[in-house]
Amino acid sequence: MSNFSIKPFVAASLLLAGFQGANAQDYLVNSLKSNQSANSKDSFQFKDVINIENTPVKNQGSSGTCWSYSANSFLESEMIRAGKQPVELSQIYTARNAYIEKGINYVRMHGAITLGDGGALHDVINMYRKYGALPQSVYTGLNYGTTNNKFGEMAAMNEGLLAAVVKNPNGELSPNWVKAYTSVIDTYLGEVPQSFDYKGKKYTPQTFAKEVVGLNPDDYIELSSFTDHPYYTQFVLMVPDNWSLDLVYNVKMNDLTDIIDAALKSGYTVGWAGDVSEKGFSWKNGVAYIPAKNPADMTAEEKESIFKGPQPELEITEALRQKAFDDYQTTDDHGMHIVGLSKDQNGKEYYIVKNSWGATNDYKGYLYMSKNFVKYKSTAILLNKGGLTKEMTKKLNLK
Template sequence: MYKFSLKPFVAASLLLGGISMGFAQDNLVNSLNGNLSANSKDSFVFTDVISLDNTPVKNQGSSGTCWSYSTNSFLESEMIRMGKQPVELSQIYTARNAYIEKGKNYVRMHGATTLGDGGALHDVINMYRQYGALPQSAYTGLNYGTANNKFAEMAAIQEGLLQAVVKNPNGELTPNWEKAYTAVIDSYLGAVPQSFDYKGKKYTPQSFAKEVVGINPDEYVEISSLKDHPYYEKMVLMVPDNWSLDLVYNVKMNDLTTIIDNALKKGYTVGWAGDVSEKGFSWKNGVAYIPTKPFAEMTPEEKETIFKGPQPELDVTEEMRQKAFDNYQTTDDHGMHIIGLSKDQNGKEYYIVKNSWGASNDYKGYLYMSKNFVKYKSTAIMVNKGGLPAPLAKQMNIK
């Protein structure tokens, strides 16, 4: 009933037209356009190996809330896996709460931390634990007549207000700055209902999370891979959107795909965060992979055919991955939701990835991401502990 199944069909190209899309980092707009190959639609044939249940594709609009859309989609799939009726969770309720906490953190850190729309996979779990959850029907975040999120004005006012607070013009912070900051957010996104009706029953956000969603936030772990930290221990993932300085588990690069493969085979989907600024990532072609040479070094003919059927890929190493992270070539650009595994006509495996830019390409909002792309460009993944391979869970001391 809730399953999106990619039947064997052919990849096609798409011009994005006027669709409005947001990132945690707005300077990556060019990566959305990718590169168009002639006859791309005739060049790829993907066949499902695993396609797990997930809810319909959403559109994050002009907001950097991919982290909330992707991880709430992940939780909706968890509800299905648990045998529950899935609910479209309010992604903007999660984001609103994160903005409140981020603002507090910004002031405590005297402004020396990240602000803006961006966030991390763990933010959704943290906000769920602290604030509960709302269905989309109870909190849309569309409070001033727009059909989709449009956050630029709100974000500018948030930043201006908090910068004024940090300057501390009174010489002592008043207790009112939090009220003023919250009022700005609620004026744009809407006040949070203290209680609401859902299917004939009254709930609070906390009771709705407990009784309807039923997710245990302690069941989820976030994992990354960096060579300069001890493996199988926790570390602070040093990316700008980790404003809360959460700890994640550190594993070897190849463990990332081992974990994803194991989770999918056991029926668990996976949250994904990573970099989509590479020329090998093309939304309109619905494919992401790592070409064997940099785009700038390609001939015009090679550039024209970069997505014309399956191509050879660069062999990725842990040293390459670390260097790309250190040089800002791999940044925490985007969050998506891995829901399956597919093969192209040559037998090469790709993950089926659900995006939050609407059903705006020929895969109706999904794309195919190679395992090498995941190894090279992931900043973090999130999975239910039940999806971990037992040997790796033991190495990380996860029970």
């Protein structure tokens, strides 16, 4: 059975846009503009079953930082779940630190690893562990007159600087290249304060993370599902944005949605990473599903009706999912935050997903994603280990 993704050259272009960084979101949103219907919201009748408290929708602007926005939103919901007053965390502080670590890896690998704005959900946990956290009010990343992120020039500067470092014109690297690279980033995003005042008390990023955010980075786990690795073991997720070569746990395809369901029912939200280049994904309409019929084979009338109410969906198998990943039809092009569960008028379940493209669609920044879409297009999910069932915890040999 064939995959129904957009043409391979578009998927490849998305990867390229993610590599170049700053225009990744603009390219992605523009490529999806045709995936919409004028009256979709009138045709879907969603009734929320679970809707976990989360913080207001943000806008990542012209930057490929969805991973930071989605996983920081996830941490903000974790604060709420833990009974804390949520803080709007600085997504760009996280990204800034990841850019530095990524640059170091890039040079160490002689340029043979991904560069750019892109990242993974686990990057937020890793940066939180190493660098702490800052509130958005202290570090906006808007250091040169813009009102929204606009990272194109910075990305080009970073790419040129690191290319020169990798060429190693002196025959031996000096210790100053990291300082030069960091200074470029801080010139655009702003220098990190060594200490700052928040609600009348002085903090460092590390003490703020410990005393105010109060989350334990060891509590979080990332999972995926592929047939070419043993189930319930760890493996390196082979996607370009896994620049840190982190390990994820491999589970069966149906486990992905079972895990998400169990977490939501227990009050835990879930970070989501995957591919949104499908014809069945409409940001404007706030709906994502996998049509049963290949859009390339649809009549004009069928294409016009694709978002006019619930439609039959393709049945997803592990073989179909693996094939889509192997032939580049599923890429790691976006990250979002699953905050609930809903049903349409036919009783079919969808996840309520918070995006970071502003409140610009029919559902004010949220969308409804079918379980089949999640099974087919997910590259990874992130959640608190406390949201796993006892059975899954045992299968993964977690303590």
